[in-house]
Amino acid sequence: MKPSPTAPDSPTFEARQEKALLVHERLCAAYGAPFPFFSEKDPLSELISSLLSHRTKNQDSHRAYQQLRARFPTWDAVRDAPTAEVEAAINPCTWPEQKAPRLQAVLREVSTRCDGPCHLEFLADMPIPEARAWLEQLPGVGPKTSAAVLLFSTLHRPAMPVDSHHHRVAQRLDLIGPKVGEGPAHALLAALLPPDWTAQQVYDHHEALMFHGQKCCYYAAPACGRCVVLDQCPFGQARLGGVGSQ
Numbered sequence: 001m002k003p004s005p006t007a008p009d010s011p012t013f014e015a016r017q018e019k020a021l022l023v024h025e026r027l028c029a030a031y032g033a034p035f036p037f038f039s040e041k042d043p044l045s046e047l048i049s050s051l052l053s054h055r056t057k058n059q060d061s062h063r064a065y066q067q068l069r070a071r072f073p074t075w076d077a078v079r080d081a082p083t084a085e086v087e088a089a090i091n092p093c094t095w096p097e098q099k100a101p102r103l104q105a106v107l108r109e110v111s112t113r114c115d116g117p118c119h120l121e122f123l124a125d126m127p128i129p130e131a132r133a134w135l136e137q138l139p140g141v142g143p144k145t146s147a148a149v150l151l152f153s154t155l156h157r158p159a160m161p162v163d164s165h166h167h168r169v170a171q172r173l174d175l176i177g178p179k180v181g182e183g184p185a186h187a188l189l190a191a192l193l194p195p196d197w198t199a200q201q202v203y204d205h206h207e208a209l210m211f212h213g214q215k216c217c218y219y220a221a222p223a224c225g226r227c228v229v230l231d232q233c234p235f236g237q238a239r240l241g242g243v244g245s246q
């Protein structure tokens with residue numbers, strides 16, 4: 001189903017689809033796609049890693065994850081451990097006192113719903129909308145995490161996460177309206193992509209927009225003058241006084 005435009009003067013859905021593909025091609029060329037998948041985690045490990053990373057620097061959440069893995073032999077052992085021990089293991093990340101009981105609640109819920117040892121491999125055979133809904137019923141799991149588990153883990157399924165860089169770039173390019181938050185942006189941006197795209201294509205799209213946010217379309221002072229999609233970007237053209245507009 002086509003999402004409706006957010007304002008009467010918004011571009012049509014078809015215009016946004018066309019722009020999304022053009023932006024994809026230019027940014028993939030600029031940043032060197034195809035990008036290798038960075039994670040080799042199974043889906044449950046990816047879920048735990050993703051929950052640890054919430055509002056935490058990459059290096060700190062990586063250290064917390066490594067410490068947790070070193071301290072406990074299995075995710076079932078994390079689930080059943082005294083919460084204080086889990087909290088101590090994940091101490092490098094932000095809010096370990098909140099994240100430790102949250103992780104254990106997630107693991108308990110997963111094992112209840114699996115009726116056995118914790119795992120998420122069965123998501124490989126589920127239609128993507130169902131797999132995402134299954135994950136999003138877990139405590140603290142929203143659309144970004146559900147998509148990250150399916151795409152980044154060894155499942156490599158074509159579900160697209162939208163992080164803050166991706167969201168900012170998409171908003172400035174008017175692929176989504178100015179008031180669309182990160183959560184609702186997931187469905188709107190995914191709808192612009194061809195439904196038969198592979199996981200690699202979806203991954204490249206996400207990574208290319210994210211890299212663009214990190215390397216050019218900065219939060220405070222975007223480098224619009226050297227941007228390869230300036231001609232597609234109303235925000236950048238307004239900043240530069242119409243330069244590059246068509």
Ligand code: SF4
Pocket residue numbers: 169172173216217218222223224225227228229230233235236237
């Ligand atoms: S023109 Fe500027 S605001 Fe637009 S995408 Fe490029 S860097 Fe970002």
